[in-house]
Amino acid sequence: MTSAPSGSLTDRYIQAVLTGLPARQRPEIERELRASIADAVEDRAGSGEPAADAEAAVLTGLGDPARLAAGYADGPRHLIGPALYSGYTRLLTALLVTAVPAVAVAVAGARAVQGATLSGVLGEALGAALTTGVHIALWTTVLFAVIERAAAPGRGARRERPWTPAALPDPPSRRLRYGELTSVTVATVLLCALILLSPMLTTERTPGGDPIGPLSPWLWETGVVYVFVALVVADLGYAFAKYHARWSVPLAVAGTVADVAPPVTLIWLVANGKALNPAFVQAAGWSPDVPRWVGIGLVVISVITVLNAVVGGIARARNR
Amino acid sequence: MLEDELLATHLQELRRGTVVLACLLILRKPDYGYALLDQLDRRGFAVDANTLYPLLRRLEKQGLLSSDWNTEESRPRKFYRTSDKGAALAEALSRDWESLTTAFGHLKGEQP
Numbered sequence: 001m002t003s004a005p006s007g008s009l010t011d012r013y014i015q016a017v018l019t020g021l022p023a024r025q026r027p028e029i030e031r032e033l034r035a036s037i038a039d040a041v042e043d044r045a046g047s048g049e050p051a052a053d054a055e056a057a058v059l060t061g062l063g064d065p066a067r068l069a070a071g072y073a074d075g076p077r078h079l080i081g082p083a084l085y086s087g088y089t090r091l092l093t094a095l096l097v098t099a100v101p102a103v104a105v106a107v108a109g110a111r112a113v114q115g116a117t118l119s120g121v122l123g124e125a126l127g128a129a130l131t132t133g134v135h136i137a138l139w140t141t142v143l144f145a146v147i148e149r150a151a152a153p154g155r156g157a158r159r160e161r162p163w164t165p166a167a168l169p170d171p172p173s174r175r176l177r178y179g180e181l182t183s184v185t186v187a188t189v190l191l192c193a194l195i196l197l198s199p200m201l202t203t204e205r206t207p208g209g210d211p212i213g214p215l216s217p218w219l220w221e222t223g224v225v226y227v228f229v230a231l232v233v234a235d236l237g238y239a240f241a242k243y244h245a246r247w248s249v250p251l252a253v254a255g256t257v258a259d260v261a262p263p264v265t266l267i268w269l270v271a272n273g274k275a276l277n278p279a280f281v282q283a284a285g286w287s288p289d290v291p292r293w294v295g296i297g298l299v300v301i302s303v304i305t306v307l308n309a310v311v312g313g314i315a316r317a318r319n320r
Numbered sequence: 321m322l323e324d325e326l327l328a329t330h331l332q333e334l335r336r337g338t339v340v341l342a343c344l345l346i347l348r349k350p351d352y353g354y355a356l357l358d359q360l361d362r363r364g365f366a367v368d369a370n371t372l373y374p375l376l377r378r379l380e381k382q383g384l385l386s387s388d389w390n391t392e393e394s395r396p397r398k399f400y401r402t403s404d405k406g407a408a409l410a411e412a413l414s415r416d417w418e419s420l421t422t423a424f425g426h427l428k429g430e431q432p
Contacts (some may be wrong), residue, residue, distance in 0.1 A: 011391075032353060032398045036373060039354035039395070063370050071374030 020069030104129040136145040259309030263302035344410035
């Protein structure tokens with residue numbers, strides 16, 4: 001379409017712009033950009049400039065194709081925007097400085113109890129710390145990137161109710177809630193890490209030297225452990241939703257269900273004797289009473305959690 | 321003296337909205353991208369091509385410009401024209417520009 005002899009330079013430029021754009025925008029932008037470049041080249045060539053120089057000058061004037069593509073793009077051109085950035089860095093820092101050393105210490109302690117060598121203990125602890133750190137960084141980033149994109153259309157909806165100073169949260173309570181959110185996140189990450197690592201982080205071994213996990217192997221065979229971890233993580237998701245979004249009936253119902261699901265699952269597991277590993281109890285030489293008390297303890301904690309979730313949900317509904 | 325970079329940043333901030341107003345006023349008579357760029361330049365509105373072309377698409381998406389492909393000539397070109405909504409916006413922006421000019425005039429008139 002271009003009349004310039006070295007049309008390939010323009011073609012390559014346009015290609016570079018289009019790569020940065022969603023497919024549905026491409027045909028029209030290509031057509032228009034091609035015409036605009038050809039017009040500009042023609043104009044320069046008309047005043048006596050050699051066509052190749054004119055083309056190069058026009059493309060230089062248009063600048064980096066990536067920046068031009070960014071100008072055309074509709075969606076956010078950043079992963080985490082200014083509105084969420086400070087929350088992101090605060091949460092990431094809090095998680096990294098708490099969970100990483102905690103996992104390292106837990107792994108080191110478990111290995112030391114199992115009688116590993118010093119270098120073995122240090123190596124495993126460092127490896128576990130690194131893995132935990134990478135996971136925390138990745139998933140926190142993914143979570144905030146998702147919030148960034150999910151919140152974008154919602155911003156318009158939130159504006160429907162005009163803002164008044166009365167909507168200001170009390171600074172201490174918001175800070176308190178932020179602290180609460182951070183500690184809930186840290187606790188969730190630690191709990192999930194402990195559950196998933198428990199088959200390795202055990203103090204007991206078979207005579208053959210294989211580790212005996214404290215939790216029932218049935219959980220892994222059936223995949224129930226992953227369901228449980230998913231429920232706990234979903235609950236954390238609702239904690240974030242509650243923090244970032246206004247109170248609404250669907251959110252409150254979903255949040256209460258998310259709060260109640262993990263403890264109810266736990267009660268069911270304990271009641272059916274699926275929580276503890278009988279082999280572990282035997283290897284540790286516990287009396288039959290110990291698992292019973294552990295079970296009762298877990299059920300009591302679960303019931304308290306359920307009551308707390310229901311009472312808290314009702315209180316939030318009243319105070320909204 | 322002002323550092324060049326600082327000046328450039330603030331000039332860009334100050335001019336950002338003026339290009340929109342200039343486009344809406346010029347495009348009361350339909351025109352295509354490159355010709356508009358040329359016109360803006362001749363009339364004293366410095367704007368880069370890589371700013372103008374995405375801007376035209378955004379204004380079209382906001383319903384301030386309407387467009388038509390002219391395929392009668394050898395090179396098909398997309399012609400933009402200010403819509404009724406765009407004309408109304410241009411009216412409002414012009415009024416604002418004038419009241420700002422007056423306000424600045426008063427400011428500079430008050431010698432400290």
